[in-house]
Amino acid sequence: MKRFNYLLGLAFLLVIVGCSSGEETGGTADGEVSGEITVWVHPFTDGSDEESDMWDEVVTSFEEEKGVDVNLEQIPWSNRDQKILTALAANNGPDVFYAIPDQMPQYADEGMLLELDPYLEDMDMDDFVDTSLVSTTWQDKTYGLPILQEAYTLFYNKDIVKAIGEDPESLPTTWDEFEEWSKKAKDEGYYAMSYPGGGSMNGTIYPWIWQAGGDIITQDDEVLINSQESVKAFEFINSMYEDGRIPEDSITAKEHNALWDNGEIMATLGSGITLSNLLSKDVVDFAIGEPLKNEEKVTYGTTGMFVVPSNSDNKTAAAEFVKTMTNTENQRKFNKVTQYIPTRKSAQDIFDDQEYIGQLAEYTQYALPGVIHPIGRDIMPAIQAEVQTMMEGKKTPQEAADAAAEAIEADLNN
Numbered sequence: 001m002k003r004f005n006y007l008l009g010l011a012f013l014l015v016i017v018g019c020s021s022g023e024e025t026g027g028t029a030d031g032e033v034s035g036e037i038t039v040w041v042h043p044f045t046d047g048s049d050e051e052s053d054m055w056d057e058v059v060t061s062f063e064e065e066k067g068v069d070v071n072l073e074q075i076p077w078s079n080r081d082q083k084i085l086t087a088l089a090a091n092n093g094p095d096v097f098y099a100i101p102d103q104m105p106q107y108a109d110e111g112m113l114l115e116l117d118p119y120l121e122d123m124d125m126d127d128f129v130d131t132s133l134v135s136t137t138w139q140d141k142t143y144g145l146p147i148l149q150e151a152y153t154l155f156y157n158k159d160i161v162k163a164i165g166e167d168p169e170s171l172p173t174t175w176d177e178f179e180e181w182s183k184k185a186k187d188e189g190y191y192a193m194s195y196p197g198g199g200s201m202n203g204t205i206y207p208w209i210w211q212a213g214g215d216i217i218t219q220d221d222e223v224l225i226n227s228q229e230s231v232k233a234f235e236f237i238n239s240m241y242e243d244g245r246i247p248e249d250s251i252t253a254k255e256h257n258a259l260w261d262n263g264e265i266m267a268t269l270g271s272g273i274t275l276s277n278l279l280s281k282d283v284v285d286f287a288i289g290e291p292l293k294n295e296e297k298v299t300y301g302t303t304g305m306f307v308v309p310s311n312s313d314n315k316t317a318a319a320e321f322v323k324t325m326t327n328t329e330n331q332r333k334f335n336k337v338t339q340y341i342p343t344r345k346s347a348q349d350i351f352d353d354q355e356y357i358g359q360l361a362e363y364t365q366y367a368l369p370g371v372i373h374p375i376g377r378d379i380m381p382a383i384q385a386e387v388q389t390m391m392e393g394k395k396t397p398q399e400a401a402d403a404a405a406e407a408i409e410a411d412l413n414n
Helices: 006-021 049-066 080-089 104-109 130-136 158-163 175-187 205-211 228-242 257-261 272-281 315-325 328-338 345-351 355-366 380-391 397-412
Strands: 036-041 069-074 096-099 144-149 153-157 191-193 265-270 286-288 303-307
Touching: 036 315, 049 069, 049 315, 049 328, 096 315, 104 303, 130 144, 130 303, 130 355, 144 315, 144 328, 153 158, 153 272, 158 265, 158 286, 175 191, 175 228, 175 265, 205 228, 228 380, 228 397, 257 265, 265 272, 272 355, 286 355, 303 315, 315 328, 328 345, 345 355, 380 397
Parallel strands: 036 069, 036 096, 191 265
Antiparallel strands: 096 303, 144 303, 153 265, 153 286
8 A cells, every 4th residue: 555654554564463473263264163252333323222232132142143252342433543453553452343435445455354255155245235345345355244335315305396397206317407407496596406515525526426437546546537537527516616506605515404404405415314304304395316327327325344353363253243243134133223224135124114215225226435445535635625626716627637636646656
């Protein structure tokens, strides 16, 4: 990896030492599981008893079935990177922990994660939603199994849709259709959509780049953010801003909740959290559209996974826990409590009686988890800055995309 910060480097070196000097207990990939493992999880709800009971049930069942003692520890979300890396560096970290898409490739690229492929011969991998496995794979090797997924798509204000003479039961499916609606919305005095340019790239320009058939950077270090396809996304957002179809503060805004709640925005990109807020507030009569398509029908949606450190003392038992935790039965239990979308198709029936979240679950098949690359998190500020500069009128879309590509190349070579 080109970028090698001190803490990550220290953890990597000590993980290698730990792997070379220690012996695994509990067998091999082909052996029987036994012994003890430590599992780190986060609070996925507000600390409800239901969540605690769910973990007790999962752990007890695993211990009884596999004969492995599980020490389950809940750690806070804040400073999780530092806590995990520090523990791994001291060789007293967990045997299993929860990871997100921009952590996995960083850790895997430094040899800090156990490759799971040798442990998955008896695993039904075809039942996973294909897009949920994108974030668990680095350089064609599997380093995690997914437990939850999200799908972002456009939520529409039905009253505004009717006000522009359109049908809330027949929402746009393509860029051309949405652009037509966006112009009608502007003519009627509404913003077409929210664009929080001060927020994450995953929720701003990345989905448009993917829908245009472009990409940011591949796992082979090919920089594509300034390709002909990707530039179409820059042009689309720039046109929306220049025409006043997105709010004036879109360059730096983190959200447009007030404008949306006040009925001033036709569409906003959202996920399950958006849905929960809309249902609790009950101030906007909404409909959910499917992800848009230009060249590709695709959107953003994060994936959560469980991984095993390469210096685990009980790799076989740890891998078995990851497999068990992500099976159909436990995905139903976990996601019923947390209200995330299961990554196993066979578990998504838990939302059959919930219209809206069931609709979002259907869209996970189109949801990419972001840029899966060790520098995926690092390049976001530079890309954001170039998009903002474009919207300020200081660069053309092509110039902004070229500058973003140069920044990514520089990061690769750092």
